Amino acid sequence: MRLENSTVIEQFADQGDYRRLVLHAPAIAPEVRPGQFVHMRLPAPADAILRRPFSVFRTHADMLEILYKPLGRGTRAMQRLSRGDAVGLLGPLGNGFPMPSPVTVPALVAGGYGMAALYLLARAVRRAGIVFVGGATASDILCVPEFKALGWEVRIATEDGSLGVRGLVTAPLDAWLAADLGDRRPELFACGPNPMLRAVGDRAIAGGWRAWLSVDRSMGCGVGACLTCVQKVRDPAAPDGWTWARVCREGPVFECRDIVWEDGE
Amino acid sequence: MTPTPDLSARIGSLSLRNPVMVASGTFGYGPEYAELVDLERLGAIVVKGICLEPTRGNPPPRTVETPSGLINAIGLPGPGLEGFVREYLPFLRSVPTPVIVNIWGRTVEEYGEVAARLDATDGVHALEINVSCPNIREGSHAFGVRLDSFRRVVETVRARASKPIIPKLAPNVSDIAAFARAAEECGADAISLINSVPAMAVDIETRRPKLANVIGGLTGPAIHPIAVKLVWEAAGAVRIPTIAMGGIVSPADAIEFLIVGAAAVAVGTATFVEPRTAHAVVDGIREYLVRHGLRSVAELTGSLRTGRDPCGG
Numbered sequence: 001m002r003l004e005n006s007t008v009i010e011q012f013a014d015q016g017d018y019r020r021l022v023l024h025a026p027a028i029a030p031e032v033r034p035g036q037f038v039h040m041r042l043p044a045p046a047d048a049i050l051r052r053p054f055s056v057f058r059t060h061a062d063m064l065e066i067l068y069k070p071l072g073r074g075t076r077a078m079q080r081l082s083r084g085d086a087v088g089l090l091g092p093l094g095n096g097f098p099m100p101s102p103v104t105v106p107a108l109v110a111g112g113y114g115m116a117a118l119y120l121l122a123r124a125v126r127r128a129g130i131v132f133v134g135g136a137t138a139s140d141i142l143c144v145p146e147f148k149a150l151g152w153e154v155r156i157a158t159e160d161g162s163l164g165v166r167g168l169v170t171a172p173l174d175a176w177l178a179a180d181l182g183d184r185r186p187e188l189f190a191c192g193p194n195p196m197l198r199a200v201g202d203r204a205i206a207g208g209w210r211a212w213l214s215v216d217r218s219m220g221c222g223v224g225a226c227l228t229c230v231q232k233v234r235d236p237a238a239p240d241g242w243t244w245a246r247v248c249r250e251g252p253v254f255e256c257r258d259i260v261w262e263d264g265e
Numbered sequence: 266m267t268p269t270p271d272l273s274a275r276i277g278s279l280s281l282r283n284p285v286m287v288a289s290g291t292f293g294y295g296p297e298y299a300e301l302v303d304l305e306r307l308g309a310i311v312v313k314g315i316c317l318e319p320t321r322g323n324p325p326p327r328t329v330e331t332p333s334g335l336i337n338a339i340g341l342p343g344p345g346l347e348g349f350v351r352e353y354l355p356f357l358r359s360v361p362t363p364v365i366v367n368i369w370g371r372t373v374e375e376y377g378e379v380a381a382r383l384d385a386t387d388g389v390h391a392l393e394i395n396v397s398c399p400n401i402r403e404g405s406h407a408f409g410v411r412l413d414s415f416r417r418v419v420e421t422v423r424a425r426a427s428k429p430i431i432p433k434l435a436p437n438v439s440d441i442a443a444f445a446r447a448a449e450e451c452g453a454d455a456i457s458l459i460n461s462v463p464a465m466a467v468d469i470e471t472r473r474p475k476l477a478n479v480i481g482g483l484t485g486p487a488i489h490p491i492a493v494k495l496v497w498e499a500a501g502a503v504r505i506p507t508i509a510m511g512g513i514v515s516p517a518d519a520i521e522f523l524i525v526g527a528a529a530v531a532v533g534t535a536t537f538v539e540p541r542t543a544h545a546v547v548d549g550i551r552e553y554l555v556r557h558g559l560r561s562v563a564e565l566t567g568s569l570r571t572g573r574d575p576c577g578g
């Protein structure tokens with residue numbers, strides 16, 4: 001975990017509203033493990049005071065790349081960053097994904113820009129696996145060429161049917177689990193909205209496989225001090241069998257059996 | 266050459282190497298920031314609020330960012346007294362920086378019990394009494410907004426602890442000076458202020474509160490001018506030292522507090538943004554003292570120049 005004044009190398013538009021920001025971060029970039037994140041100090045507006053957490057999409061030597069969609073005040077201001085601008089980074093943070101067991105087929109499941117959090121894992125695994133990606137429409141299906149370049153198979157679902165099969169990402173996932181898997185064991189790695197994570201976890205529990213879920217929670221400090229980012233997790237020693245875990249420290253990745261979902265999640 | 270100014274500060278029997286602490290609830294229990302912050306350069310570490318038993322706090326969302334501020338309703342989760350002593354105190358004892366434990370209870374008796382037990386615990390140097398957290402209430406009020414319950418808490422803690430005690434004042438009272446004086450009369454060694462300012466935010470699309478707890482406490486730059494005014498009034502009413510907090514981001518914010526009467530300051534929310542803010546504030550105070558030809562922080566404390574009596578506008 002380090003503080004670094006990184007500089008913008010470039011920023012460019014990806015599909016739809018998505019953007020990519022490439023930073024020169026020689027202290028942090030080489031230390032990032034798959035599934036970890038960085039906490040970024042935004043340039044402006046000055047009244048958006050907190051840092052914002054971003055999954056690291058990929059690193060290359062001293063470079064660190066983030067994929068984001070301008071949604072709130074903070075991320076809209078990020079669009080104005082250009083070459084040479086300074087950006088305060090804190091990272092790498094969080095536990096990250098474990099490496100898949102050598103006897104499983106790694107299956108990644110992403111919702112929208114959840115894809116960004118999974119690319120480093122795919123790159124680190126020395127064998128090709130399969131990626132399932134879902135989104136509202138074709139422009140939400142990101143990073144497909146990057147995964148294909150690693151030799152991974154990509155299966156797509158969109159809610160409007162504009163790309164891949166029509167429906168949720170669980171549709172192609174279920175088809176694969178039922179038909180193509182044979183006697184191999186999958187190991188699931190997922191990043192996306194909570195209902196998607198929960199659906200992936202349910203399948204893993206039913207099938208007796210492991211599923212590693214990267215949970216998204218709003219954050220304050222990013223280092224475990226403010227207790228903003230809590231997620232209910234199983235703890236047999238605690239009253240009622242659960243306790244809060246800090247997504248920024250104990251997470252963001254949890255095995256699906258450890259998570260206690262709330263109604264409506 | 267001007268000699269290096271004296272940055273030390275005194276809180277009762279406790280002496281601090283510099284007047285800049287980290288505020289309760291914004292620095293965990295110490296180890297969280299140890300990789301990023303030089304703990305030996307802090308005036309003191311004030312840990313997250315501790316009560317007798319382990320507590321879970323509120324469900325998320327627990328914080329929401331607002332213009333120049335942060336509203337929190339963390340709800341005082343914690344490991345409880347024994348958990349704190351077992352899990353965190355060994356680490357804190359290894360750091361040569363005074364540790365101030367922020368304490369709270371659901372009843373006056375609980376305040377007394379936590380205080381007595383921490384008073385007997387090595388490695389705890391002072392107690393900050395949290396009577397003002399918007400998330401703890403006696404009946405429908407926080408202990409800290411009624412003079413009678415405030416007095417009972419401070420008297421009880423005083424009776425059971427010989428280490429320095431520091432009642433932390435709530436900002437949402439009509440006469441802060443009365444609370445400051447009550448603290449002094451009940452034997453407090455110092456006062457600290459301000460705790461967060463009761464606040465609320467609503468998502469207009471869903472018409473739901475942005476915090477699971479509905480209401481919370483506002484902190485950060487948004488509350489700084491409010492805090493400056495309250496520190497001025499409180500510090501002016503007592504002889505015991507005042508520890509000021511509320512929206513410190515830069516050395517200038519801390520110097521402002523010292524000028525209106527604070528003997529020491531604490532950095533809170535700003536640490537989340539720039540973990541080394543407290544270091545920058547110490548450096549900035551030193552530089553300011555040199556530039557103004559002052560020999561000590563004490564010379565700056567309460568040096569506000571006013572041409573008239575305080576009566577507002």
Ligand SMILES: Cc1cc2nc3c(=O)[nH]c(=O)nc-3n(C[C@H](O)[C@H](O)[C@H](O)COP(=O)(O)O)c2cc1C
Pocket residue numbers: 226288289290291313314335337339341367395398433459460461484485486488510511512513531532533534535
């Ligand atoms: C996330 C958070 C948690 C806090 N927890 C506590 C606490 O446990 N006890 C307490 O007395 N004050 C607590 N506070 C209040 C701070 O100690 C401080 O009084 C307040 O944040 C004002 O300072 P600031 O504007 O620099 O943050 C908390 C503040 C924040 C932001």
Ligand code: FES
Pocket residue numbers: 218219220221222223224225226227228229230246247248249
């Ligand atoms: S963001 Fe502060 S504890 Fe996780």
